[in-house]
Amino acid sequence: MKSDFKFSNLLGTVYRQGNIVFSQDGKQLLSPVGNRVSVFDLINNKSFTFEYEHRKNIATLDMNKQGTLLLSVDEDGRAILVNFKSRNVLHHFNFKEKCYSIKFSPDGKLFALATGRFLQIWKTPEVNQDRQFAPFVRYRVHAGHFQDLLSLTWSSDSRFIISTSKDMTAKIWSIDSDEKDLASTTFAGHKDYVMGAFFSGDQENIYTVSKDGALFVWEYSAKPTEDEDEEEDEEDIDLSKYSWRIAKKHFFYMGQAKVKCVTFHASSNMLVVGFTNGEFRLYELPDFVMIQQLSMGQNPINSVTINQSGEWLAFGSSKLGQLLVYEWQSESYILKQQGHFDATNSLTYSPDGSRVVTAAEDGKIKVWDVASGFCLATFSEHTSSVTQVRFAKKGQVLFSSSIDGTVRAWDLIRYRNFRVFTAAERISFNSLAVDPSGEVVCAGSLDSFDIHVWSVQTGQLLDTLSGHEGPISALAFSIENSVLASASWDKTVRIWSIFGRSQQVEPIEVYSDVLALAVRPDGKQVAVSTLKGQISMFDIEDAKQVGNIDCRRDIISGRNLEDRFTAKNSERSKFFTTINYSFDGLAIVAAGNNNSICLYDVPNEVLLKRFVVSKNMTLNGTLEFLNSNKMTEAGSLDLVDDDGENSDLEDRIDNTLPGSRRGGDLSTRKLRPEVRVTAVxxxxxxxxxxxxxxxxxLIYSVDNSVVFDPFDLDVDVTPQSTLEVLAEKEYLNALVMSFRLNEEYLINKVYETIPLTEIPLVANSLPVVYLPRLLLFIGNFSLESQHIEFNLIWIKAILSAHGSYMNLHKHIFATPMRAIQRFIGRIAKEVVSLGTENKYTYKFLTSTDGTVAGEDEDVLLEGASEDDEEQDDEDINVDSDDETGWVGFEGKDNKLPLEANNDDSSDEELI
Structure with a gap:
């Protein structure tokens, strides 16, 4: 059992707050998810989350035009500079003020920061600059606004920058001191906050958009005078008569809705506006022609951005955590994702490990693809919170239990609900277990002391298992022998033989309230987590305790803001509420209402590794000690509701309902989320x-890149040494060395040099680390290759040797297998069409016994054998002497060449 797990991805959340950013090539979208940053690859259908964490939620982020540096700033003004390519953190910096917007200049030399009512311009750290004490050097500070800044926009030549503010004005600033006079202008005239200001493509016009839905077009022109007929020479232009003036005024007319976000694409003159009612519009400027008008829901659109080509629009809504990428020309969605609205209650892996299903308090069930990180389907038939989800053994049927009193069965092939199981009376189900055969489903409740058993085929209630003297807290089936284990608040664990004749069971005394239960995969041991912070292991056959782990000292418990006691004296989180066995039964992962996930070694009863769930200080329970500067006699200052001091009306009004979100006191309107793990x-x-x-x-995985490879330690792996090894006929070593060097020409050379007889042996001995790369190479190479049978033999040998491993790791081989399928599909289509077109030629050639009319009878077709009976024994014939790869397909007596030899012109005319 490996224990070197590391954080690999964050699913279930796609957007929280802040701005979203496209990469320079427009293929990737960066989205802030709490205190982390997720990147969605829109071309390859993948996503990943950076490993680094901020101390609080991210307020704004931006990436330079070169695509190398990512700068993200949290709510307190603490910034982290990251190398986007290598995903390494380069520098931490504290701006010491709340930042509203950050923008890199188009040339990448500077970045602008909106902090309060000041505009700060900083130099971007460079590799080739002189060594200095601080990587971040402030270049200039501009002050001129009277209230907080809202947005920043650079000109395309990186000479000017426009800032907009809540003081209903926009200002243009110059980077160079020499041009300060040209750019000292205030754009006033709006009657509400200016949400955005943009340069036109030729930088002759400036567009400003206000919150009340007004669009002003500004142009640099001279003041109109009475002597308009007098034309001045171009050399004698008096700049003192020129200024920025309003040329046109346009209005959106959207009723009660307000402008929430706006962006502009200069090269296509397209303006995109998002409103507080969830509607977004596309306008063409300067004519102000509305192109499209759509809605992504009823909640405000918090962020909008356009990619470099102007084809894709990305929208983010923080109310429900929605992220949308829309292609406006084809009116289709490239990406449409939404996380859970409320706390997650349960999760389960599909049997092949390629999908994860989550259930939440919002009554929704979501199916997530582990490899891509995207949500594949959402089920919303439950009318209340879903408490637990479980897969049947084959992975095609999913079961879920809910507080609404139903257990539902879902078909994951057609994505529909095909069974609903209910009890004789309406009770809320909180635990669920599915028989490995998929014939029986069991559910327990806190309202009843009985376990309900249904038939999946008929949907009928088969039995109610009575015996517990308290509410049922957990259920679990054994994978091997279909034994059901149940835990209850009566401090006992019972083992039931569902398919046995006798239902007499003896309870196993635990001497404490059981919170979680897990059965070892072989069905011989059961582990329970108790309220006293212990994990106890019991032998199922003998009903005896065989092990015990004391977990209290391993748990990292934090202090909530409203706590009147220290974290050391807290008994609230000194236990685990969810546990799970590893595949070999040698390890247990456990978590609960605290900030730690612990991995235990079962035979030795020791802690292997502890993971910290989050470092986000905006969550309750992440800090062990509270800030004494904020502690008063009435409690922490963070508990004081200061929403009434906000400048925006919608921020002052609280529309939330008491008890509508889970956690803490249900009578309060606003809740501070508490760090917890509900399922592992x-x-x-x-x-x-x-x-x-x-x-x-959170997905924690073993890093496959650290799998030991002896060639990683060899400094003599060069192209020359690879060719020498190939010449010595060490084909496996040569192939691995070529993959280590990652030179395509070298891989191609080694791949085509390996003889047919050695292919099965090389494929069988190839390390699994190189399997995806080899399959992807074959899939891409074979589309242009002439050696059809050679590639097919390779594919067959790899699948025969490593098919079972590939089946267990489908998510790793998804892309290579698509390339292989594309090759096979295309070749099959070409072969069918070729055989149809040459049907009569083929019949003629087979009827002439290998001779061609008009030629000497001694001349035989290349690839045709003199002994027809020997030819019938072979399906496909490859002439190893021919460098162009002679490939034929089985006929009656002869083979039809797909490509002719250059020396034989008569054969070229046959096809």
Missing amino acids: EFSPTAAAFAAASTEGL
């Missing part, structure tokens, strides 16, 4: 485990 589970592939937390669905 190992992947069936044993390479990862998932944890459903307050921050989202």
